[in-house]
Amino acid sequence: MFSLDQLRGFVAVAEELHFGRAAERLLMTQPPLSRQIQKLERSVGVRLLDRDNRKVALTPAGAAFLSEARRLLTLADVAPDRARRIAAGSAGTVRIGFTAASTYGTLTRVLNAAADAAPDIDLDLYEMVTAEQIAGLQSGELDLGLARPxxxxxxxxxxxxxxxxxxLAVPDGHWMTALDRDVTADDLVQEPLIMHSPTKARYFYNLVVRIVPVGQQNVVHTVSQILTMTWLVAGHRGVAFVPESAQGLHIEGVTYLSLRGVTDQQAELHLLWPRDSDNPALQTVLDALEN
Known part of the structure; x- marks a missing residue:
């Protein structure tokens, strides 16, 4: 295996095309430099330089090896600094899980705040429902979640x-859009309902059943994503309870109506992370989001 000193010697000779000038540049004498190149060529298994008493030239293999040698030396130079920055939390990777509904404004605010405070931290995104995020946080596949309780x-x-x-999302022109008041539970008794999945969207399902008694005879579709629900409403398949931020989807054909007496039933979105996380970059991101 070749050494970094051998690579530096080769790069110097390849750039100077003269052993004497390369040795002077490396603050060494010519004989040990020549031995370094010979050892390098034996390690690589090909001749990298053509040399005689008058000139030095790169072989085709040497020209190809030169670019890789420069890349390896660059990596060797920056690796210690990167390791120190990762240990300090100013670089590294934070893997973020998020629910689809959190993308309606909230996710981008989180990403922008983190990127402004720590531009050298990579933010990897994974769209998951809350249950999948919790499993990912437990297994170490995620560092941070945007999840529901x-x-x-x-x-x-x-x-x-x-x-x-x-x-309440209803199709444009629905009779409830003409009401001169907020929608009540009584208004929904005969309405076809597009409902949240009790397993894949359990948080919203539980929230809705606390708002209004849901008769299974009224449920025409059960889905897990807010976007899908809203498109079904636009297609006159029924009405649906969605978080207020869903209005940011700007889906044509849908009107959003306020609900009476549900101010204590707000949807919550939390940042969630393992208490025993050992990722320094995570704390940097959390500090950025607190400011």
Whole structure:
């Protein structure tokens, strides 16, 4: 295996095309430099330089090896600094899970704040429902989640990120759009309902059933994504309870109506991370989001 000193010697000779000038540049004498090149060529298994008493030239293999040698030396130079920055939390990677509904404004605010405070930290994104995020945080596949409650507060630390009201999405021209008041539970008795999945969207399912009694005879579709629900509403398949931020989707054919008496049933979105995380970059991102 070749050494970094051998690579530096080869690069110097390749750039100077003269052993004497290369040795002078490296603050060494010519004989040990020549031995370094010979050892390098034996390690690589090909001749890298053509030399005689009058000139030095790169072989085709040497020309190809030169670019790789420069790359390896650059990596060797920057690796210690990068390791120090990763240990300090100013570089590295934070893997973020997020629910689809959190992309309606909240996710970009989180990413922008983190990127402004720590531009050398890579932010990898994974779209997951809350249950999948919790599994990812437990297994170490994720560092941070944008998730809905409930979660194990002994295992996870959390920070409330955003709250919003639930609204009723109805097709444009629906009879409830003509009401001169907020929608009540009585208005929904005969309405076909597009409902959240009780397994894949359990948080929103539980939130909705606290808002209004849901008769299974009224449920025409059960889905897990807010975007899908809203498109189904636009297609006159029924009405749906969605977080207020869904209005940011700007899907044509949908009107959003306020609900009476549900101010205590707001949807919550939390930052969620393992209490025992050993990723220094995570703390840097959390500090950025607190400011």
């Amino acid at each position: 409930p979660f194990d507060t002994e295992q996870f630390a959390s920070r409330l990120l955003h709250t919003e009201d639930m609204v």
